[in-house]
Amino acid sequence: xxxxxxxxxxxxxxxxxxxxxxxxxxxxxxxxxxxxxxxxxxxxxxxxxxxxxxxxxxxxxxxxxxxxxxxxxxxxxxxxxxxxxxxxxxxxxxxxxxx
Amino acid sequence: xxxxxxxxxxxxxxxxxxxxxxxxxxxxxxxxxxxxxxxxxxxxxxxxxxxxxxxxxxxxxxxxxxxxxxxxxxxxxxxxxxxxxxxxxxxxxxxxxxxxxxxxxxxxxxxxxxxxxxxxxxxxxxxxxxxxxxxxxxxxxxx
Numbered sequence: 001x002x003x004x005x006x007x008x009x010x011x012x013x014x015x016x017x018x019x020x021x022x023x024x025x026x027x028x029x030x031x032x033x034x035x036x037x038x039x040x041x042x043x044x045x046x047x048x049x050x051x052x053x054x055x056x057x058x059x060x061x062x063x064x065x066x067x068x069x070x071x072x073x074x075x076x077x078x079x080x081x082x083x084x085x086x087x088x089x090x091x092x093x094x095x096x097x098x099x
Numbered sequence: 100x101x102x103x104x105x106x107x108x109x110x111x112x113x114x115x116x117x118x119x120x121x122x123x124x125x126x127x128x129x130x131x132x133x134x135x136x137x138x139x140x141x142x143x144x145x146x147x148x149x150x151x152x153x154x155x156x157x158x159x160x161x162x163x164x165x166x167x168x169x170x171x172x173x174x175x176x177x178x179x180x181x182x183x184x185x186x187x188x189x190x191x192x193x194x195x196x197x198x199x200x201x202x203x204x205x206x207x208x209x210x211x212x213x214x215x216x217x218x219x220x221x222x223x224x225x226x227x228x229x230x231x232x233x234x235x236x237x238x239x240x241x242x
Contacts, residue, residue: 021114
């Protein structure tokens with residue numbers, strides 16, 4: 001997964017599909033990024049993510065909880081309409097910032 | 100209503116089959132020329148039902164999942180997703196938003212809510228120890 005870091009913020013680009021099958025790998029990769037010393041915020045760039053179901057919601061909320069406990073945040077950007085519907089339905093807009 | 104086409108799939112409850120299942124059902128539905136948004140809804144709902152069968156129905160075991168899809172002459176798609184796994188004790192509770200029996204695995208508890216939102220009709224039949232069948236309907240064409 002491509003990612004870049006600026007100061008205390010990591011931006012990660014998730015590509016392809018985020019479902020139960022891919023969730024474990026994506027979760028592990030994101031956790032490696034956000035547990036680097038000094039990282040407090042995560043931005044998920046979903047421009048190249050073609051599909052997400054509620055397993056993706058679990059992945060995003062799990063990272064949110066970790067970073068919130070360290071005073072940080074999670075934001076998402078460039079959702080396609082299908083991903084945005086799942087995101088909105090799950091009430092994620094109340095806790096995850098969209099850019 | 101008359102069935103104008105029907106298909107059945109049977110596959111092992113492996114996570115690798117989630118994408119196969121949702122793509123197969125949406126490809127079958129293409130015959131009635133639904134919009135891309137409708138196809139995305141079907142893919143999402145089927146993915147949720149199949150994932151439920153894998154992670155809850157069979158949990159730590161592997162079993163067979165069966166999908167039957169039918170196109171009806173009134174423009175509707177019917178999809179049923181069945182497993183013969185452990186079943187659901189309390190269906191009403193399982194269908195509540197954010198309810199999950201596996202919070203430690205970061206399950207969102209939104210599977211049934213997604214199915215109900217993305218499809219026009221969802222029913223669940225289940226018996227503990229015998230398995231679960233989720234039946235869903237979606238309008239593909241206006242009447």
